[in-house]
Amino acid sequence: MKKNILTVLSLLGVMTVSAQQPADLVISPVKVIDIKTGKITPDQAIIIRHDTILAVTSLQRARQYKATQTFDGGNQYAMPGLWDNHMHFGGGDTLADENKNFLPLYLAHGITAVRDCSADISAQVLKWRDEVNKGSLQGPTIFTSGPKLEGYKSVWLGDIEIGTTAELNHALDSLQRMHVDFVKITDNTIKPELYLEAVKAARQRGMIISGHVPYALTLQQVTDAGLSSVEHLSYVWKAGVKDEAALSHSIANGDIKGRDINRYILAHFDTTAALKAYRHMAAKGTAVTPTLSLGQVLAYFDQDDHAHDPYLAYIGKGLQKTYEMRVKRVMKDDSAAIAYRKELYEKESAILPLLQKAGVMIMAGTDAGYLNSFDYPGIGLHRELALMVHFGLTPLQALQASVINSPLFLHQQGYGALAAGKKADILLLRANPLEDILNTEKINAVVTKGRLLDRSALDQLLNKVKADNAR
Incomplete structure (x- = not known):
């Protein structure tokens, strides 16, 4: 009898x-x-197979899974990996290796996806994107615009310059052959009417469109045309004047130009008018990426010139040289100009809660990388989140801007939550970021596409980048 019971128990164990x-x-x-x-939700287990989450479940139910690797979560905080929704690879082919070192910097700071908003090394970026997707290159998932659209003789390098409808259509054909993730259009020399035509044409092709906005156009014009997102707060701040159409008309005629435009906005900004414009923006589904970080660096450059930032050890010397253009410009400012740029930055940034109140989708992006002085890939996103909270968002809203809104904007369904079927991009934190947004920096581990990088592995990534730059 005893033998039979043992046999049954043994069989149950095998089953x-x-x-x-x-x-x-x-x-x-x-x-x-x-x-x-x-x-x-406490006392949870995250189950991962390949690059996908199989389940997020109780510790008891987790016993039904047999894993080849386990990791002690230590009752720490788990959330989806962060997204930097606006950054730049660039600086020419000679700086390609320095740009490639952005990839480990992003992972080491818990950022598992980035949106590259164009520069002049699109061929390399598209190659890295595909290699990361295939698993042959370690780095965050890359979404890129490829070269952006501009007018003739743009100041930016690597653009596709257009001046006619035929050139526009040829450019969009070219971008679609590259399989870009979205289209970027900026406002340096492109004709306003061709800008609107470009937005409409890209939208008709089913493409996502990000852009700077020509000041000769109103926010309503570009949102009605189908612009998917406005990059940088300054372009939506202008919509807060009582009669933006009149201002845009004056700019188009050359009656108001240069710094006088911002002085006009400062003098005529109206909260009621702004909310009306932003609600229309929300109704049309146009998002905004504020990119607060670079503006803060430049506005307060007299108080911190960043020359001794420890993080410079992770930025290649060639890329650091691309910082010089903006630095030389702000160094020319006298005391009145310094006070003015600070006022401008604070007033522009203060519209963030208005956009949130109006229902506009806000995305977290840094403008980090090539050219943008001391706006760092990796740690820069944590600075951006902190600035978003400083200017009126809650920590939860700031995290939503990175983790939920960024993939939603790009129509990526596999992100934004830790749940069955979602991508296994995970950030493990030692403290609660909802209590203090700075806790996003207290990283214990990162999972990228199902692969675990513990604190030791993350430190190794940082040390390798530092060693590469030292050489």
Whole structure:
């Protein structure tokens, strides 16, 4: 009888083991943060197979999975990996290797996806994008515009310059053959009417369109045309004047130009008019990426010139030289100009809560990388999130701007939450970022496409970049 009971128990044990589902990685125990609601669920296990989350479940139910690797979550906070929704690779082919070192910097700072908003090394960026997607290159998932659209003799390098409808259509054909993730259009020399035509034509092709906005156009004109996102707050700040159409007409005629435009906006900004414009923007589905970081660096350059930032050890010497243009410009400012640029930055940034109130989708992006002085890939996103909170968003809203809104903008369904079927891009934090946004920097581990990088592995990534730059 005793022998029979032992046999039955043994068979049950075999059945239990055989019933276990295979997994590559189990992380437990963790407190899972729902970035959509702010709810935190303790005592959870995250089950990963390949690059996908199989389940987020209780510790008891996690026993039904048999993993080849387990990681002690230490009851720390788990959330989806961060996104930097506006950065730049660039500086020419000779700086390609320095740009490539952005990839480990982003991962080491918990950023598992980036949106490259164009410069002049599109061929390399498209190659890196595809290699990351295939798993032959380690780095954040890259979404890129390829070369942006501009008018003739633009100041920017690497643009596709257009001046006619035929050239516009040829340019869009070219971008579609590159399989870009979105289209970028800027406002340096492009004709306003061709800008609107470009937005409409790209929209008709089913493309996502980001842009700077020509000041000769109103925000309503570009949102009605179908612009998907406005890059930088300054372009939506202008819409807060009582009669933006009159201002745009004066700019188009050359009656108001240069710094007088911003002085006019400062004098005539109206909260009621701004909310009306921003609600129309929200109704049309046009998002905004504020990019507060660079403006803060330049506005307060007299207080901190960043020459001794420890993070410069991670930025190549060639890329550091691209910072010089902006630095030389702000160094010419006298005391009155310094006070003016600070006032301008503070007033522009103060519209962030108005945009949130109006229902505009806000995305977190830094403008980091090539050219933009001391606006750093990696750590820069944590600075951006902190500035978003400083100017009126809650920590949860700032995290939503990175983790939820960025993939939503790019029509990427596999991101934004820790749940079954979502991508296994995970950030494990030692402290709660909903209590203090600076806690996003307290990184214990990162999972990228299902691969675990513990604190030691993240430090190795940083050390390698530093060593490469030292050489």
